[in-house]
Amino acid sequence: MDLILKSMQDDKFNNILKDRAKEFVLLPNANAFDAILTSRKKAKRKRFFVFAFIMSCSVTIFLINSQRVDPNNSNKTAVLESEKQLSDTPIIAEKIIKNNTDKIIVDQSNKLIKTTKIYNPNGLVFKAEILNCVKVKQGKLNIITSANDIDLNKNETISKNENFQELKKSTVYQDTSLFVKPFIDIKNVVSNLIDKEVLVNVSNDTIMGALKVNNVALSKNNYKAKEPIHFNLSLFNHYMLLNNAYNGADNNLINSMFGLHYNDQANQSYSLGFLFGLTLEKMSLKVGFAYNNVQFDKLFVEPNSMGLGANINKGALINDFGYNINVIDQSLSFVEMPILLGYTFGNKKINYTLETGCAFQYLTQTNTYLLTSDINGFSYNTRNDAGNNRFNQFQIAGQLSFLINYKLTKHISIYGGPLTKFHVGQYFKQEFTNRNAPIYFGLNSGINFKF
């Protein structure tokens, strides 16, 4: 009975509370609606950016992976040609001539079809760069993959992957390429098959080169491995061999009778520094810091007498005429920040890079060595006048270099090549505007680490 009564009381309580609660309304803040709209807009914008970011990442990954080839993974290997393409009529080689180093293939009209280096002393003929190429048939597709190891003996070649599992075993034929051998049933049918297939090369985990069918190059992009972005660290050295900082107009002043006679000659310059960079495919972007040193000679003659037409050469302290000759050696120290854009040709052990960009330089120090010669003899003084020199504190120099890279390992390469560096804008202060900004020609060398 008590429970029933209690339940009734509960219901009554609930009903009254419910009725009263439903009556309860409150006015929201005046700006509440605007705040809601603003929050929605922000959330929408945020969703858009997240969506755009995810989409751009997805597209980038897709584009990279869609053409990426991992020769060690058959799932990602490049599909080269269909069966139909491979069954095209081959060019028949009429004659194959061999000497100690080359295999020369000629057609029926004695026209040269192909010259191939003989690589193997056992008589096997194949191009060195395709040594690791193996064609594996998967279903209807012929797939080029790379072999980590190839065992050669007199009768057969056994290609193995990185786990030393057998990829392919082929019988060795004299006068045929190791690579194209599966298609060669007729002796002398060599050349066009090489053109069709062998031009796709695998080296250092990267498929390089173009595929040709009937001597028509297919799009490289269809078969070329896409490399991911690499990070680089380069340590470099620029050494200047030649420059144009010598201003010929000053010769007249040297030989004249009045005024201050001077001549500028940048006789030496070098840079030492490092670069951090990104490499994507053939393009690279590098930024770094370097120390740059330029040594200038300033030669001037004080006009203390007539007859100054002496033959005065830089650094030749001739005092036979009784007037003072001063030589100032100025050693300029710059901190520079190079920003360089590069393009690499080739993907072999030796490749070439064309690199251009600019270097922002800040003059930090000028050490001046004053060597004076007068009647009483020579005196030698040193002073530092970085704040009081003839050069602008900030300099910008353009740079162009052609580099030859040599891969020591997969990750380390050394490089070297000619370099030209030219200063843009005012190199000298305004009172010396008749001076040319120097253009240097020199050597660029360094070591590059790829991560």
Added chain:
Amino acid sequence: MDIEFKKLPLILKHKKSGITDHELVQRCIKNDAVAQKILFEQYAPMLLGVSFRYANCEAAAHEILQIGFIKVFNNLSKFRFESGLATWLTRVMMNTALNYLKANEKVKWEANIETIYENNDFVVEQLHQIDLKVLMDCIQQLPTGYRIVLNMFAIEGYSHKEIAEELNITESTSRSQFVRAKALLEKKLLTLGFDIKKYAGR
């Protein structure tokens, strides 16, 4: 931030405009800012009342309202008119409030039902007479667990089983929370009962 009690919401005003809930929803789905504002003005006072009951302070109530309306505008296309718009909105606001409380407050669920003195007649009498804002303040001052169960059971009409499923607690815990909430509310109202005339009839 003062909360102003108002007995006449803007519903009448919009009823005059002749826009039905269906039309309002359709226009809101198309991101019609005018319709969204009408919807907000029409239902925000009622929904703020809901969030006020669940929240532990005025500021939290306003925050819950804002979050709730963002959800409403984002998910209005999912409303199928299987229930009234006000019911759906209340449900959204309640869920928002529960999520808000879960995220911002540590709820203590006590399962033991002790013998609690109840004077229901007095409480019922108080409920009839007391100023609505004061009553809601009393509810708001209850501990979070009590407040949630009291709201869901007594006002929203959920059963203890449904509450248990919703809050991931046992039914007995829900009952316990309700009994305690009711007892505590009664205690608060009794305290006010010493000066009942001061609050009654406002």
